[in-house]
Amino acid sequence: MTAKRCSRCADFGPYLYLLTCTRTCQRCLARCDEFIPAHMEHAKALIGSLPISLAAEIPSAMSLPGVYTTRKFDLPAKRLYDFQSLWSAGLQHHGSEDALISAIINAPNVECAAAHAAFREKWENQRRGGIRYGKTPTRDPSLFKHTYKDAAMLLQTLPQADCSSITRWQTVVGCPVFDLTLNRVEKGHYCKACEMGKAFPILRCRRYDEETFKLHLRDCGRIKEGFHPEYPYDLAREAGEDVDDERGSSYVFNFLTF
Incomplete structure (x- = not known):
């Protein structure tokens, strides 16, 4: 409450980025990608690859639903994660950026392969019991491929993805500074x-x-x-x-x- 400078520049910082309790000014908040949070649905591929203890340490918050900005973006409540902390945790666990990207890209393939195997097993059991169960599961899980660009979009690293430039305003509040010297709120x-x-x-x-x-x-x-x-x-x-x-x-x- 007593720090008054933006964490990225020397300007007065009237806002508080809640996920990391970081002070920021209007200009840096609107322009710096580090303040774009990751959505739960985009981050789950990476979070799912982390140990529970490490994933639990990633700063997150449930946003409030409502209309944001004068452009009237109607945003639902979402679990939002600090992207920088999420990425750092991924690097810590996987050891390198290449390994981290591979984990993000492969996560949907692994999930698809598991679903495919479960479906095929159920189909085989039904067939042995004389019951026809849907279509033959012939689709190869390897067809579900994801590229580096897909991985970036999953983690909201692309500013245009899913109105992410707007969601940053769901994780910030105006926060006055308490001046200890003058004993007043600024x-x-x-x-x-x-x-x-x-x-x-x-x-x-x-x-x-x-x-x-x-x-x-x-x-x-x-x-x-x-x-x-x-x-x-x-x-x-x-x-x-x-x-x-x-x-x-x-x-x-x-x-x-x-």
Whole structure:
């Protein structure tokens, strides 16, 4: 509660990623893949290959069902796992990334082979008893092949898979910082000049404390009539500097301004 910096950058971190209790800022949360959780249905292939004791240590949480973001994504409740912890546990158990990928790819094949064997055994027993039981189980389990890309999608490593860029918002909450020195709660503030600005690039959703806001004014210049008149927007645009992330800008909570 007293740490106030984002775990990935020096910005003020007003949000808490619940799976690992990690502070993050709006920008890193919206753009860093490490905050994309793995769904249970995608992670079960890897979790099933781990010892129970190791699998039990992977941070997870049951998300709340509801409508997320201004784009109104209606998301159901899901068991979500921290991807980095899941991957690290897999590497620890399997010894290498190649072995880990092989385990993920082969898991559906192993499951299919077991189901195929059970079906064939039941079919044989029914046949010996004079009872016809469905079709002859001739499908070869080896036909159920999965590629590296399939394995990546199973673990949500592809940002476009299954709205995974949205599910990160199911594992984060706004978390004010308690300033021990001033004995007060700091929620952070938005820059009104950036909030009202229409020029590109801007970072409307970036939140500041007193220290980082001073750095912001140093970088973007003073505020006059609600804007940063000295900020070289054209040069910044040509240089491809950071811009307000479209996904992130949809997830603004209550606006606060200086």
